Amino acid sequence: MKAGYSKMFYFMVGLILAVVAFTYLPVIFGISSTVKVVNLNVYSEKLREMLKQYPKKTIEIDKESDKGITFRIHNNNSHVQTVNVEKNPTKGGSSDNTKNTRSKTPKPTVKKEKDFDEEKKVLPTDKPVTPAPTPKKNNVLPDCSDKGSKLVGPLFIDQSIPKDMEAVEKDLSVDFGGTVEKGGKWAPTTCKPKHKVAIIIPYRKRFEQLKIFLRHMHPFLQRQELLYQIFVVEQLKNDPFNRAGLFNVGFVESLKMNKGFDCFIFTDVDLLPEDDHNYYGCPTSPRHMSVAVDKFNYRLPYATIFGGVGAFTKEDFQRINGFSNMFWGWGGEDDDLYTRITKVGFKLTRPSLKRGRYTMIRIHHFQSSKADPNRMNLLRNSGQRMSADGLNTLKYKLDKVDQQPLVTFVKIELKRSMYSK
Numbered sequence: 001m002k003a004g005y006s007k008m009f010y011f012m013v014g015l016i017l018a019v020v021a022f023t024y025l026p027v028i029f030g031i032s033s034t035v036k037v038v039n040l041n042v043y044s045e046k047l048r049e050m051l052k053q054y055p056k057k058t059i060e061i062d063k064e065s066d067k068g069i070t071f072r073i074h075n076n077n078s079h080v081q082t083v084n085v086e087k088n089p090t091k092g093g094s095s096d097n098t099k100n101t102r103s104k105t106p107k108p109t110v111k112k113e114k115d116f117d118e119e120k121k122v123l124p125t126d127k128p129v130t131p132a133p134t135p136k137k138n139n140v141l142p143d144c145s146d147k148g149s150k151l152v153g154p155l156f157i158d159q160s161i162p163k164d165m166e167a168v169e170k171d172l173s174v175d176f177g178g179t180v181e182k183g184g185k186w187a188p189t190t191c192k193p194k195h196k197v198a199i200i201i202p203y204r205k206r207f208e209q210l211k212i213f214l215r216h217m218h219p220f221l222q223r224q225e226l227l228y229q230i231f232v233v234e235q236l237k238n239d240p241f242n243r244a245g246l247f248n249v250g251f252v253e254s255l256k257m258n259k260g261f262d263c264f265i266f267t268d269v270d271l272l273p274e275d276d277h278n279y280y281g282c283p284t285s286p287r288h289m290s291v292a293v294d295k296f297n298y299r300l301p302y303a304t305i306f307g308g309v310g311a312f313t314k315e316d317f318q319r320i321n322g323f324s325n326m327f328w329g330w331g332g333e334d335d336d337l338y339t340r341i342t343k344v345g346f347k348l349t350r351p352s353l354k355r356g357r358y359t360m361i362r363i364h365h366f367q368s369s370k371a372d373p374n375r376m377n378l379l380r381n382s383g384q385r386m387s388a389d390g391l392n393t394l395k396y397k398l399d400k401v402d403q404q405p406l407v408t409f410v411k412i413e414l415k416r417s418m419y420s421k
């Protein structure tokens with residue numbers, strides 16, 4: 001059944017390409033001069049790009065007309081979106097217009113992104129980060145280059161479980177001669193960091209994963225020469241897990257501790273980047289970073305996904321009013337965020353599939369909350385809700401802020417009852 005569908009799919013695409021080729025080849029060879037010359041290469045490459053982007057079982061060709069081809073994309077089999085590839089490219093290239101069927105999307109302002117690292121090729125090594133020399137107060141430090149001379153490229157992913165947190169602290173914390181300061185802070189001392197980054201992790205009962213995450217991420221972030229601090233926002237008690245709400249709390253609470261944060265990385269605790277050229281600063285914003293997760297065979301499950309790891313500058317996150325607070329349980333909150341991003345006209349950027357590779361920690365992986373049954377209803381009016389659901393309506397009770405050697409725990413109560421009147 002599935003195999004048949006996929007053959008059919010390729011047949012259709014082949015057919016369309018053939019039609020396009022048939023139509024425009026005469027033009028290319030100068031036989032006809034009435035039709036505008038179309039860059040066929042760009043056109044078909046666009047299609048190829050799309051095929052890579054959307055796994056075939058989630059995409060179907062909706063219609064083909066003089067104007068172009070419309071694909072229907074099925075996200076999780078319920079969130080349908082249309083993508084239009086125009087036939088008449090403007091100025092030497094086709095344009096790709098992605099929009100949600102349920103809301104009008106303004107034209108995004110396209111910021112052309114240059115991957116922070118593309119040209120640099122280094123051999124993978126397992127070298128530990130050289131400890132930072134004694135800090136000297138100096139205002140004439142050079143900027144930390146975002147080319148990252150300390151980067152090593154593809155990384156070894158250690159998924160073994162550290163015996164206890166102290167085993168990890170022994171390698172990294174200042175308490176044991178390392179460089180990470182209390183609360184999970186670090187800053188380069190030989191150059192001026194480009195970004196001051198708050199790493200925010202929503203959390204509940206995943207201590208084994210947290211140990212692995214911290215062991216991997218501290219050296220990773222230090223090689224990128226970022227000033228950073230790692231925050232774990234823990235939802236106490238038993239209400240369904242509210243991942244998005246916890247991100248909002250992390251944003252607010254981290255800024256209370258350090259007004260200087262200008263870049264926020266929102267990440268799950270079980271995602272380990274496999275290449276340190278995947279920059280955890282904010283080279284662009286908003287930016288979806290976990291584009292190629294091993295669990296999804298190193299591909300994007302669907303084009304509008306924003307799950308896993310994402311980056312925002314402070315201003316951009318405030319501009320979209322943060323995440324929604326209304327998703328209780330698994331799923332949907334990231335799709336909602338995607339709509340917010342397109343609604344205000346932001347252009348989402350991503351690292352390449354090569355740089356954006358991730359390992360999902362498999363041990364102790366359980367779904368802590370059931371899927372939110374209300375999520376499809378919420379997704380129907382993401383755009384309308386955004387100004388009255390997010391940072392400006394966030395409610396929670398701070399239990400305590402606990403600065404541990406490698407991480408700052410923000411323990412909070414976040415309950416559904418806080419939101420019902």
Ligand SMILES: *[C@@H]1O[C@H](CO)[C@@H](O)[C@H](O)[C@H]1NC(C)=O
Pocket residue numbers: 075076079301305306307308330331332333334335375376379
């Ligand atoms: C669809 O699946 C993706 C990937 O698991 C997830 O991030 C997203 O939240 C899901 N969306 C819905 C509406 O369930």
